[in-house]
Amino acid sequence: MSGISARGVGVRYNGRVAVAGVDCSVEGGEWVALVGPNGAGKTSLLRALAGTVAASGMVAVGGRSRREMPRRRWARLVAVVAQHPLLPAGMTVAEYVLLGRTPHLGYLAAEGANDVAAALAALERLDAGALAARHLGSLSGGERQRVVLARALAQEPEVLLLDEPTASLDVGHQQQVLDLVESLRRERGMAVVSALHDLTLAAQYADRLLFLDGGRVAADGPPATVLTPEVLGRFPGARVALLQGPGGELVVAPRRAGPAPPAA
Amino acid sequence: MTRSRALRRLSPLPVGVLLLLLLGAMAAGVLVGAVGLSPRAVLAELADRLPVISVDSGLGERSAAIVWDLRLPRVVLAALVGATLAAAGASYQGVFRNPLADPYLLGVAAGAGLGATLGIVGTGPASPLVPAAAFAGAVVAVLLTYALGSAAGGGRSGTTLVLAGVAVAAFFTAVQTFVQQRHADTVREVYSWILGRLSTVGWSEVTLLAPYAAVSLVVLLFHRRLLDVLAVGEEEAATLGVSASRVRLVVVAAATLGTAAAVAVSGLIGFVGIVVPHAVRLLVGSSYRVILPLSVLGGAAFLVLADLGARTLAAPAEVPLGVITAFVGAPFFAVVLRSSRRGWGP
Numbered sequence: 001m002s003g004i005s006a007r008g009v010g011v012r013y014n015g016r017v018a019v020a021g022v023d024c025s026v027e028g029g030e031w032v033a034l035v036g037p038n039g040a041g042k043t044s045l046l047r048a049l050a051g052t053v054a055a056s057g058m059v060a061v062g063g064r065s066r067r068e069m070p071r072r073r074w075a076r077l078v079a080v081v082a083q084h085p086l087l088p089a090g091m092t093v094a095e096y097v098l099l100g101r102t103p104h105l106g107y108l109a110a111e112g113a114n115d116v117a118a119a120l121a122a123l124e125r126l127d128a129g130a131l132a133a134r135h136l137g138s139l140s141g142g143e144r145q146r147v148v149l150a151r152a153l154a155q156e157p158e159v160l161l162l163d164e165p166t167a168s169l170d171v172g173h174q175q176q177v178l179d180l181v182e183s184l185r186r187e188r189g190m191a192v193v194s195a196l197h198d199l200t201l202a203a204q205y206a207d208r209l210l211f212l213d214g215g216r217v218a219a220d221g222p223p224a225t226v227l228t229p230e231v232l233g234r235f236p237g238a239r240v241a242l243l244q245g246p247g248g249e250l251v252v253a254p255r256r257a258g259p260a261p262p263a264a
Numbered sequence: 265m266t267r268s269r270a271l272r273r274l275s276p277l278p279v280g281v282l283l284l285l286l287l288g289a290m291a292a293g294v295l296v297g298a299v300g301l302s303p304r305a306v307l308a309e310l311a312d313r314l315p316v317i318s319v320d321s322g323l324g325e326r327s328a329a330i331v332w333d334l335r336l337p338r339v340v341l342a343a344l345v346g347a348t349l350a351a352a353g354a355s356y357q358g359v360f361r362n363p364l365a366d367p368y369l370l371g372v373a374a375g376a377g378l379g380a381t382l383g384i385v386g387t388g389p390a391s392p393l394v395p396a397a398a399f400a401g402a403v404v405a406v407l408l409t410y411a412l413g414s415a416a417g418g419g420r421s422g423t424t425l426v427l428a429g430v431a432v433a434a435f436f437t438a439v440q441t442f443v444q445q446r447h448a449d450t451v452r453e454v455y456s457w458i459l460g461r462l463s464t465v466g467w468s469e470v471t472l473l474a475p476y477a478a479v480s481l482v483v484l485l486f487h488r489r490l491l492d493v494l495a496v497g498e499e500e501a502a503t504l505g506v507s508a509s510r511v512r513l514v515v516v517a518a519a520t521l522g523t524a525a526a527v528a529v530s531g532l533i534g535f536v537g538i539v540v541p542h543a544v545r546l547l548v549g550s551s552y553r554v555i556l557p558l559s560v561l562g563g564a565a566f567l568v569l570a571d572l573g574a575r576t577l578a579a580p581a582e583v584p585l586g587v588i589t590a591f592v593g594a595p596f597f598a599v600v601l602r603s604s605r606r607g608w609g610p
Contacts, residue, residue, distance in 0.1 A: 047499075050502075050503050051502075051503075052499050052502045052503055070505075071502065071505045071506075071507060072505030072506075073505070074505065075503060075504050075505030076505070078503075079503070080500075080503040082499065082500060082503075085496065085497075085500060086495075086496050086497035086500060087496070088495045088496065088550060089550075090545070090549060090550030091492075091495065091550055091551065092271070092549075094271050095271060095492070095551055096496075098271065099492065099493055099496065099504060100504070102493055102504040102505060102506060103504055103505035105489075107490075108486045108487070108489075108490075110489060111489075116271065155504070
């Protein structure tokens with residue numbers, strides 16, 4: 001599988017610069033996490049990579065530029081899991097996952113048996129086969145995220161873009177979702193780009209962190225080289241400590257203002 | 265595995281039920297009327313026109329004309345108008361992801377109203393130019409809405425388009441009211457046109473509407489899978505390779521063509537375009553693959569039955585069709601709404 005690369009990518013909304021000249025490249029099978037303060041341009045960069053926002057510069061998958069192909073062919077290469085996907089309450093899980101086959105179908109064509117098989121296989125792969133007949137409105141947070149991932153997987157993409165995939169999940173479900181992404185990228189060699197707020201999780205799951213600040217790349221490299229006191233100082237108002245976990249993993253621990261409360 | 269429940273496809277049962285309902289309603293519409301003709305004779309008269317079969321119905325020329333030139337074209341017209349309005353309404357609800365959308369959303373009603381008023385004022389209520397003027401008014405209003413909405417929102421947002429429709433409709437309605445004030449003698453004709461009616465003599469209205477209705481229905485039915493894609497939002501649709509604004513343009517164009525033609529021959533018949541798709545949605549689920557074809561059948565059957573009521577309830581006078589559709593439709597819809605546990609989810 002091929003990775004995704006961006007050269008000089010810029011995004012503006014009504015004249016306000018959200019992303020300014022970002023270069024990055026993510027190999028097939030590699031996981032890069034976009035980190036940085038709110039408003040740093042993480043979501044806008046993901047949109048530029050997805051091709052859902054007008055962007056300057058060049059985005060390409062395996063040397064094939066976004067500009068040179070129709071939207072539908074790009075959608076066969078790049079799948080997106082949005083931060084707050086719209087899940088129509090009355091739609092069943094299977095119907096929703098089947099929508100992932102859209103880029104592989106002609107404009108007015110209907111799905112064939114192989115599309116149904118691919119959708120159900122994606123659902124099984126994410127241990128969500130039992131949910132097939134459920135309505136989207138009846139799912140819990142963790143189930144919703146797995147179903148949305150299954151829809152992206154049904155696209156059979158080479159690149160998976162995730163915007164805050166763990167937002168509003170409890171810690172166990174956060175790990176479950178990230179573990180699934182981890183096994184998928186190993187299994188299929190997909191390139192994964194995800195915006196992640198939680199720096200500890202980002203450091204543990206991603207191969208590389210891309211630290212964005214004010215729409216520019218402030219640091220790019222393995223987690224240990226990016227998560228330094230200087231870089232963390234760019235989070236306005238942040239008071240954090242960099243710790244080592246029991247297995248040597250990086251932990252970014254927030255600390256409250258004022259004296260620490262007495263330990264029980 | 266519960267595949268059949270998980271992936272709702274058009275199953276034969278609801279199609280069969282609605283098809284039988286439609287055929288039954290059409291048969292009743294042809295058999296029942298102000299002039300008492302024996303059902304056996306009417307059926308024989310109909311069978312006689314089929315190829316090969318030859319039956320003597322025993323009907324005189326005048327009675328045969330009642331069947332052929334009054335009842336049958338009216339029933340067919342009701343079915344066509346009902347099918348077109350229900351399909352257009354379902355499509356608008358899908359393309360704007362708005363449960364309150366109806367075929368008149370983007371100014372069709374106001375445009376047709378102004379066109380018809382100008383036609384009635386200029387050439388008299390019985391003029392053949394009135395339908396043409398209504399059609400032209402409806403199409404111009406939607407074109408204006410689209411131009412305004414695209415200029416304001418870059419064609420990217422359905423909400424901008426809906427708001428543009430509100431502005432255009434208000435403007436057209438104001439002009440219509442002004443014209444009506446200046447010609448108070450035509451108020452009654454304009455009012456009766458706005459209430460909607462299916463009085464037809466001969467097949468001219470049917471032949472006028474049929475080509476537009478056919479094109480509109482075929483295009484809308486072909487887009488039913490894409491309406492499901494649009495249900496997940498414009499940005500998500502884009503990541504699936506579907507341009508929401510392009511689908512919207514095609515669907516709105518097709519729905520407008522059908523609606524404008526229906527309005528031109530029957531006036532403004534409310535309720536069908538909004539209640540039939542919702543009743544179908546509540547009964548069989550929220551996928552447009554199912555909603556759209558069933559709305560076509562349901563809308564046709566509903567309007568044929570409503571028109572039967574309009575003709576017979578106060579015979580020999582006619583009750584306005586719009587009154588019947590709301591009078592029958594509202595309680596029916598209330599029952600469906602109450603007995604259903606499915607919501608119109610965001």
